[in-house]
Amino acid sequence: MSTVMAEQDLPGLLIMGIGGTHGVQESLAALLKKHFSVITMKELLENKKEVGKKIQCIFVSEFRPTIDQELLESLPNLKVIGNSGVGVDHLNLKMISNFGVRVTNTPHAVADSTADMGMALMLASARRLVEGSQIAVSPDTNYFAADWLGVEVTRATLGIIGMGRIGYKVAQRARAFEMKILYHNRNRRSQEEEQAVGACYSEMEDLLQQSDFVMLVVNLTPQTEKLIGKKELGLMKPTATLINISRGAVIDQDALVEALQNKTIKAAALDVTYPEPLPRNHPLLKLNNVIITPHIGTATVQATHMMAEEAIANMLSVLNCQPIPSEVFPQ
Ligand SMILES: O=C(O)C(=O)CO
Numbered sequence: 456m457s458t459v460m461a462e463q464d465l466p467g468l469l470i471m472g473i474g475g476t477h478g479v480q481e482s483l484a485a486l487l488k489k490h491f492s493v494i495t496m497k498e499l500l501e502n503k504k505e506v507g508k509k510i511q512c513i514f515v516s517e518f519r520p521t522i523d524q525e526l527l528e529s530l531p532n533l534k535v536i537g538n539s540g541v542g543v544d545h546l547n548l549k550m551i552s553n554f555g556v557r558v559t560n561t562p563h564a565v566a567d568s569t570a571d572m573g574m575a576l577m578l579a580s581a582r583r584l585v586e587g588s589q590i591a592v593s594p595d596t597n598y599f600a601a602d603w604l605g606v607e608v609t610r611a612t613l614g615i616i617g618m619g620r621i622g623y624k625v626a627q628r629a630r631a632f633e634m635k636i637l638y639h640n641r642n643r644r645s646q647e648e649e650q651a652v653g654a655c656y657s658e659m660e661d662l663l664q665q666s667d668f669v670m671l672v673v674n675l676t677p678q679t680e681k682l683i684g685k686k687e688l689g690l691m692k693p694t695a696t697l698i699n700i701s702r703g704a705v706i707d708q709d710a711l712v713e714a715l716q717n718k719t720i721k722a723a724a725l726d727v728t729y730p731e732p733l734p735r736n737h738p739l740l741k742l743n744n745v746i747i748t749p750h751i752g753t754a755t756v757q758a759t760h761m762m763a764e765e766a767i768a769n770m771l772s773v774l775n776c777q778p779i780p781s782e783v784f785p786q
Pocket residue numbers: 539540541542543565569700701750751752753
């Protein structure tokens with residue numbers, strides 16, 4: 456007897472995202488279809504009453520759509536929202552939990568690609584890659600590298616703010632560049648963990664004063680909103696670079712613009728901004744000491760697949776009443 460469930464017997468899963476015809480890349484839709492009867496937003500909107508009853512899970516892919524009260528009211532059998540990604544600041548956790556719905560995230564799948572992105576931004580900013588690329592393709596071929604010298608990250612001091620999974624992976628990578636690594640975190644890492652990557656715990660103020668590169672890797676919470684403002688930027692060296700791979704709102708962006716314009720700090724490299732994308736007339740887009748990428752920390756073939764796999768495992772655990780690998784709770 457076959458143990459493969461017929462499509463109509465699989466739990467209904469709503470995909471919320473904007474890529475491809477299913478709301479995610481086709482390859483991810485195929486992965487999800489092995490375990491779920493996949494329903495698109497369009498199908499739900501066409502027949503809310505009937506289709507709504509079938510949905511037990513929502514898979515939130517990369518584009519952070521709104522999950523509001525009205526949507527939750529239309530899904531009486533919803534049990535879990537499987538977020539693809541670690542940050543859940545786009546979800547109203549309290550409101551969702553009032554509906555008895557669990558929320559899960561994917562902290563393991565995102566760690567390597569996001570840490571790589573932090574390193575990529577640090578190196579790109581230090582070695583002025585974006586400017587270099589523009590010069591290389593410009594009509595003016597009469598350029599001198601000596602006019603736009605970069606700096607080396609090797610043996611420089613890196614201050615990591617937020618030493619969770621991603622922060623720690625950044626430290627592992629930075630060690631290969633012989634960097635002096637300072638970190639600040641709510642909870643200090645064990646001595647063994649610190650020694651394994653050669654990282655020293657530091658108070659925020661000391662970290663900001665001593666680092667050549669400051670990298671933000673914290674979750675966005677009410678405690679970390681505008682964690683880096685005028686005062687903190689003022690503590691940084693005028694030769695220092697601020698790198699953000701967490702969330703845009705962790706920085707007071709007006710203060711950052713001012714600090715970059717006044718050369719309080721040398722440069723910024725941001726994978727995240729507030730809002731995303733920035734309005735095209737935003738002053739950050741006019742500065743040549745800034746690199747901005749469009750929140751692509753996990754935009755790799757490998758990470759998107761691992762995130763889907765981690766989210767699937769989380770959602771199936773909820774449906775099967777098993778221990779949930781990565782559940783997120785309201786604060
Ligand atoms: O996983 C997330 O939430 C990210 O934003 C990674 O860049």
